[in-house]
Amino acid sequence: MLNTDEALQRVLRLMAIPGKSCEEQQIADAVVAELRAAGLPSEQITSDDAHTRTRKPGAVGNLIARLPGTGDGPTTLLSAHLDTVPICVGCEPVVDGDFVRSANSATGLGADNRAGVAAVLTAAVELLRSGRPHPPLVLCWFVQEEIGLQGSRNMDPAVLGPIDVAINFDGGTVEKLTIGATxxxxxxxxxxxxxxxxxxxxxxxxxxxxxxxxxxxxxxxxxxxxxxxxxxxxxxxxxxxxxxxxxxxxxxxxxxxxxxxxxxxxxxxxxxxxxxxxxxxxxxxxxxxxxxxxxxxxxxxxxxxDSFRLSEDSPSVVVARDAVTAVGRTPYAEVAGGGLDANWLYRHGIEAVTLGCGQRNVHTTDEQLCIADYLDACRIALRVAAGENN
Structure with missing residues (x-):
């Protein structure tokens, strides 16, 4: 079961925090604070030094949290990117019917990708509080995605360690499994x-x-x-x-x-x-x-x-497809025309499927977040994190 009210309030809080590319310290701190409040020991939360190798110097590196397995299952990576585009600085998230928008008409919403950040964080918080058994988990929030996938490009894959299943949360619809990209x-x-x-x-x-x-x-x-x-x-x-x-x-x-x-x-x-x-x-x-x-x-x-494409029987594709189906959606696979953190994960030896969280009209002042889609993305993240589709 998902605490939907808490999940919605979480994404509203996170979208209000500024954090354009190279300036992600404040949003990273907010994620760490929630993980610590949920009971994750500080020694299981780290930041790497990828920001020292990026094109533009950054305030902080990729944020990585580990939840040692308390049950059987493959080592699973859940990821999203922390940064937003400059037009989202100053946004004022408000619920408007079935959607969230910015009350500040001059800004975007920042749902790309604070909705992904919140979905991964929600899964972690729910597991930590409930004590539910889960496979070994690695959670990663990348920096500088919006300016050329710099965080994922410059990370040392050894920091993550061996990964069996990987789901990346970014923009788009919940049903779409992005299994490749240009x-x-x-x-x-x-x-x-x-x-x-x-x-x-x-x-x-x-x-x-x-x-x-x-x-x-x-x-x-x-x-x-x-x-x-x-x-x-x-x-x-x-x-x-x-x-x-x-x-x-x-x-x-x-x-x-x-x-x-x-x-x-x-x-x-x-x-x-x-x-x-x-x-x-x-x-x-x-x-x-x-x-x-x-x-x-x-x-x-x-x-x-570089381009990549996963096979339909890749473990990550199978798990993503089953999780989307389990929340009542009909999954379909596509190959993206733009780059994703999954491109560099693939180069690092990790096959990641990217799922959306209900973001609409991203990078514009008309950006919205579909609440039903976002909550289903949280449910999917929780199912995957708990190993319920393995």
Whole structure:
């Protein structure tokens, strides 16, 4: 049985706590306080040092709690991410009928992913208070998920230890079992040209804007930009940031671009990135001044997360499917088009299924949390934690 009133009040409290990426100390402290109040010894609660290796320095690392097994069953990991996006800072969660929304119309709600945080925490608190037998449990709340899965990427998997079953709670519907996700790679492109007076001697310049424009146009024309469906494979790409130029009377000497490539096929993602590099290199060589000077590029890329897909008979998939069915829902499996902490868990040797908690319109001021879905996510977390589906 689930204490639904307490579970609802818990998520309302947690959503009101600010904690955007890299600033998760306050929300981590709140989770620790509830675990301690429920009777979990402090020596069974730790934070790792992943935040010292992330792209941006963070206030705290991933939060990890251990509940030694008091019954039979596989070692089970329940996880969620602590951070929210900046638009959620200042939210004022209120119940509005069957949903929770922010009373502050200028903010999001932070249900992504405080609902996941609360579902995992609720399962732990219920077990600790009831004394129900359960298999060995590892609970992990990741940091910096919203800025490239940095917490899960930079964790040392040895800190978690061997895991048999893993369920990750994030955004979306309760019924959907996310058993795979695309891989993503970010590109940084510095285009170098040559400055000249655009009115007096434009022919002496090499326009970095022209180089970038030619490269982007070629990628679009050949089907390597946007949704990509070619004989080589499928994926997506996007140029999201272009910065450069200070005045209209100067031939622009430098442009900074940031782009991304995604695919469920790692080899295809690499092909997309290679095609971007080739297009910009070719364009830089094609634009020259009257004196024969050409442009150049500096190109770098970073893999945010690699793609993965679990088999239907993976222990984590079986347990998740049974738990969703047990609460009266009809489970279905999907592969996500974005990255999840489960991407990096997979790279760390842990097969994790991701379940939603009823979050709607995330990352917007229209964000809502479906209370019925959230409470079912808590029930699922509790069933899995208690080993009732093993």
């Amino acid at each position: 891989g993503g790679e970010r590109m940084t492109i510095e285009v170098r040209g040559r400055a000249a007076h655009a009115g007096v001697a434009p022919e002496n310049g090499v326009s970095a804007i022209t180089i970038a424009s030619l490269a982007i146009a070629e990628l679009e024309r050949e089907g390597w930009l946007g949704r990509i469906d070619r004989s080589e494979g499928r994926g997506t790409s996007n140029v999201g940031i272009i910065q450069g130029g200070d005045a209209t009377n100067v031939v622009t000497p430098a442009v900074h671009l940031r782009a991304e490539a995604r695919s469920h096929d790692s080899a295809m993602r690499e092909r997309i990135v290679a095609r971007f590099r080739e297009a910009f290199t070719t364009a830089a060589a094609a634009v020259s001044s009257a004196e024969g000077h050409t442009g150049s590029i500096e190109f770098s890329s970073t893999v945010d997360y």
